[in-house]
Amino acid sequence: MRWIQDPLLDVQHLTMRFGGLVAINDLSFKVGRGDITALIGPNGAGKTTVFNCITGFYKPTEGLIAMRKPDGSNLLLERLPGNSINWKAKVARTFQNIRLFSGMTLLENLLVAQHNPLMLSSGYTFLGILGLGGYRTAEKEAIEKAKFWLEKTRLIDRADDPAGDLPYGDQRRLEIARAMCTDPLLLCLDEPAAGLNPRESLELNNLLLSIRKDHGTSLLLIEHDMSVVMEISDHVVVLDYGTKIADGTPSEVKSDPRVIAAYLGVDDEEVEQVEAEIGV
């Protein structure tokens, strides 16, 4: 129960309304430091909306999202401007429909991800344009880091190719590598295994496990592929119609009647029966 003892991200009473539509309704959950947390639920349950709230693309209607940094300080993500969430709070994300810089090479994609530290070392461009300061060495280090992630995702051979030329599975891995180049504490992955074949999805599992182990990055992922969810996650949060219906270890969640009902659909009689059992 690491997510209760040492939470990295604490989401409390998160509500997001779009006009009359309540996409997320009073959602509270915690993401443990060093955990792989899966956010699952049927289509339209509001999972991506939760991601957009956490990563600053939406401002939540109500509730707070607290990020507990390793030094003990708290950052309220819903109050930060969108671009500080990655830079200050160290939360990185990938997208459900891959968003790479398709006309730029793989290496350039990973260097764009290191924009903020490079900007500092180039003296906000003023020193860099005159060739002063430590920009040269900083860029070399940035390239080394990019090389490391390209090797890790087995894309190093195509480092000088445009990202748009890559096959689908490679693009997914490149997006993860790009997000990791920002040195995140929390990496949010929106359906990383979508469209991958079983071999690729196994490879993805290993990549995610090694990210957690070697880099101390906690992961929050939305996933429909249960082989990924059940194998690697420590903690599963289940959403349905914007409400949390289950929260626990994968084995607990798997046997939860409400989760089964949400996923499989049941007769009205059975719903009453289940409701009677769990006492709603």
Place this chain on the structure above:
Amino acid sequence: MNAPPITTASAESPALPNRFDLTAAIKDGLKTALIMLGLSIPILAYKTDQSGGDLWLSPRWGLVAILCALVFGLRILLHAFMATKAAREATPSPHQATEFVHAEPNAFQKTSRFAIPFFLGVALAFPVIIYFIQGGLNESRYWVDLGILILTYVMLGWGLNIVVGLAGLLDLGYVAFYAVGAYSYALLSTTFGLSFWICLPLAGILAGFWGMILGFPVLRLRGDYLAIVTLAFGEIIRLVLINWTDLTNGGAGISSIPRATFFGLPFTSGEGGFAQTFGLEFNGMHRIIFLYYLILALALLTNFVTMRLRKLPVGRAWEALREDEIACRSLGINTTNVKLTAFAIGAMFGGFAGSFFAVRQGFVSPESFNFLESAIILAIVVLGGMGSQIGVAIAAIVLVGGPEILRNLTFLQAVFGSGFDPNEYRLLLFGAGMVAMMVWRPRGLISERSPTVILKERKAISGSLVKEGHG
């Protein structure tokens, strides 16, 4: 249910409908000729002739017949062309779909290694070359002036290339910054007597400042909306220049702007002038040649700074912004700042070019900064290939130099008769050229993007992968 075997179906008959069908083509040709005939009757068939007070119709059925036959022939040719094209496209080449697309450098890229030093050499030696061809300083005046004009547009194109080509923000009001630069120099020098070399950076800074002012309201806009607001901004600046008569002298403009000096030495014939100090015989062309090298230096500075910025984080952020703004935000890039720097730096170079314009002309008026100027600069960037420096330079030479060259094509009179004035067909040919460009190279002369950083080998990135930005 037995589905037809897929493998044999394709082997049977190679794509029949793509073959050239002569009877159908003739039928269609006749139809088109008939339409032509119908249109000809009210337009071409009769000509009114006048002699004194009399007015009568003279029939021209011969001309009508010739034109109808021409249309018939062209229509059949078009059919034949389309049929061969369709057939070629229907037969896939063996490379297609089996190999992944290599981003091989194309002919332009291969030649650019030699072309860039060549162009640079020609640009540097241009006044000398013209001097020897024309055989005298005064005779070469027209050509050096043309060189200055082209280089001004090269510089403006490179400046706008930062905003449109790199950052992907469509700016239809770029001429506003050109105007700000020109009026900055005109007003500062006539009012405070500041020299050109002090006014040049000031004009750049002021134009950059106006770039930021334009940047703020358009931060949230994209596509057509961005284009409209920038267009309006350009017009607002021009209208302010016309109507703020106290400051700008209105439509009459500002005249007798101090001329450029050779770092303090005026180009005059008297004591202490440029010619006397260097022991030369006084000639008005000294100033023109100096202006030529001045604009060449300014243009090269623009190019150098842009090339440098592309390799810095801010330049990569511009290109990333053009590719995908949302991904930029998710990576912690402050897109507001990125957009504002693109507007400000692009505007700054426009301001430099503007103050050069003022010092060259010695006179500025709002008429020089109308929408057509913006359109030409944008056309240079788009035709050159967005983001490509050398492409923009070539496009500037073609678009600005081309019409001037046309003026001198007197040999065409031998072909079309002595009444033929090529100058009258300038805009027609210009338009036809643009349409042809957009058909054959829709993404500009040089559409390939060159990566800013490489690990092992430099590969050009095909233009089809590079996005145009949000507008």
